[in-house]
Amino acid sequence: MSLYTAxxxxxxxxxxxxxxxxxxxxxxxxxxxxxxxxxxxLEDYRARRLQQFLTEIGWRVPYxxxxxxxxxxxxxxxxxxxxLRLLPFLTKPDIRGNVDELKAEGxxxxxxxxxxxxxxxxxxxxxxxxxxSHDVAAKWRATRWWGVDIGDPELVVWGSPIExxxxxRVRRLRDGLLRSHLLPAFEMxxxxxxxxxxxxxxxxxxxxxxxxxxxxxxxxxxxxxxxAMDTLGIKVVFVTSERLYDEQRAVISDVFGCPVANGYGAxxxxxxxxxxxxxxxxxxxxxxxxxxVRPDGEPTAExxxxxxxxxxxxxxxxxxxxxxxGDMGVLSDESCACGRGLPVLKEVQGRTTDFVVAHNGTVMxxxxxxYTVRDLPGVExxxxxxxxxxxxxVKVVAGPAFNRSAEECIVRDFKKRLGxxxxxxxxxxxxxxxxxxxxxxxxxxxxKAFGLKxxxxxx
Numbered sequence: 001m002s003l004y005t006a007x008x009x010x011x012x013x014x015x016x017x018x019x020x021x022x023x024x025x026x027x028x029x030x031x032x033x034x035x036x037x038x039x040x041x042l043e044d045y046r047a048r049r050l051q052q053f054l055t056e057i058g059w060r061v062p063y064x065x066x067x068x069x070x071x072x073x074x075x076x077x078x079x080x081x082x083x084l085r086l087l088p089f090l091t092k093p094d095i096r097g098n099v100d101e102l103k104a105e106g107x108x109x110x111x112x113x114x115x116x117x118x119x120x121x122x123x124x125x126x127x128x129x130x131x132x133s134h135d136v137a138a139k140w141r142a143t144r145w146w147g148v149d150i151g152d153p154e155l156v157v158w159g160s161p162i163e164x165x166x167x168x169r170v171r172r173l174r175d176g177l178l179r180s181h182l183l184p185a186f187e188m189x190x191x192x193x194x195x196x197x198x199x200x201x202x203x204x205x206x207x208x209x210x211x212x213x214x215x216x217x218x219x220x221x222x223x224x225x226x227x228a229m230d231t232l233g234i235k236v237v238f239v240t241s242e243r244l245y246d247e248q249r250a251v252i253s254d255v256f257g258c259p260v261a262n263g264y265g266a267x268x269x270x271x272x273x274x275x276x277x278x279x280x281x282x283x284x285x286x287x288x289x290x291x292x293v294r295p296d297g298e299p300t301a302e303x304x305x306x307x308x309x310x311x312x313x314x315x316x317x318x319x320x321x322x323x324x325x326g327d328m329g330v331l332s333d334e335s336c337a338c339g340r341g342l343p344v345l346k347e348v349q350g351r352t353t354d355f356v357v358a359h360n361g362t363v364m365x366x367x368x369x370x371y372t373v374r375d376l377p378g379v380e381x382x383x384x385x386x387x388x389x390x391x392x393x394v395k396v397v398a399g400p401a402f403n404r405s406a407e408e409c410i411v412r413d414f415k416k417r418l419g420x421x422x423x424x425x426x427x428x429x430x431x432x433x434x435x436x437x438x439x440x441x442x443x444x445x446x447x448k449a450f451g452l453k454x455x456x457x458x459x
């Protein structure tokens with residue numbers, strides 16, 4: 001650790017957090033101790049914390065005051081995290097219809113946030129200082145797993161209008177002092193990609209942070225231009241907010257000459273899991289309880305994919321209890337070679353809208369279609385949109401090598417997967433824009449995928 005990084009991590013950032021009324025410094029230190037607890041120690045702690053959390057919101061939050069009374073649910077009797085199954089799920093429509101009732105009586109300062117609405121209408125919610133402190137501490141802990149710290153030079157490739165709109169004078173000064181710099185990831189034109197590559201080469205960051213789609217595009221562009229990026233001293237690339245595909249991990253790691261650390265989280269649900277150097281996605285279990293459920297709401301079996309449901313125990317001012325994220329994942333009971341006792345999220349498969357539905361009702365992940373398009377010559381960028389059970393549109397930014405036979409290959413392979421009766425339309429376009437948040441999704445389906453039979457289920 002350099003002297004400047006030590007000053008930032010131990011003096012400047014703690015001062016910044018203290019002035020904001022955050023407890024992130026003390027929390028991070030506690031998290032670095034609890035990550036080594038045994039499974040039993042951790043579960044006992046989580047049960048006590050859940051009891052305290054549910055008791056508090058049962059007293060202070062009108063929505064849960066009414067809910068607990070209606071269910072005759074007594075939080076003081078909680079002895080296990082499994083008691084959560086007695087409570088209903090919290091959905092986005094529930095939050096939209098009860099925003100004021102979800103605010104705790106006597107709450108502290110609340111900040112208004114909203115999601116990007118990638119799967120429909122944006123969600124407006126609120127976040128208190130406790131939630132912010134815990135999220136910062138969890139992310140900070142994970143950063144230090146990779147030998148980097150606050151104050152090491154960082155380049156953030158991001159696209160959320162919330163972050164971009166907050167670049168006022170004070171924030172720019174803070175980021176400058178902490179050596180964190182932002183590259184807006186909205187437009188990935190060749191000119192902007194040239195600029196991004198040049199900026200990375202000049203700034204020589206110790207770490208990159210951003211969307212896997214954006215960082216893989218930058219890596220591809222540098223490779224195509226013959227620009228060396230693996231001698232800059234980059235120690236790690238952190239990616240989040242989108243599914244990380246194997247080919248993205250490979251090109252990012254190869255071009256930048258460093259490992260890729262995946263992270264899973266959401267603005268509404270929090271920083272849920274972070275990858276350690278041994279390759280496991282560890283859940284921030286001291287704060288967050290993760291369930292995976294089937295379409296009928298029942299818990300999944302071991303190794304079975306299900307919708308990820310989150311209870312964030314640092315959200316007492318605006319609670320998230322059994323919140324349905326809309327993401328699909330698989331939990332694991334296996335321990336990690338790193339020795340941390342934190343539970344593992346084996347796989348994050350993407351949003352429910354990243355799955356497509358064949359004409360006969362079979363549900364499959366969009367990867368079944370992605371591989372066909374991705375591997376064709378001349379495909380520079382693409383997006384697959386399932387408009388209905390009868391129509392799928394494939395938009396392609398095509399180079400000279402993309403020809404009529406490539407289009408016919410897409411139609412032929414998609415019909416094999418989706419059904420001969422499905423209309424497959426290939427559209428050549430000059431560009432494919434990211435979503436308002438700056439994220440990019442290879443597959444979007446407007447067909448309800450779950451509650452139907454899964455591919456290979458035989459149902």
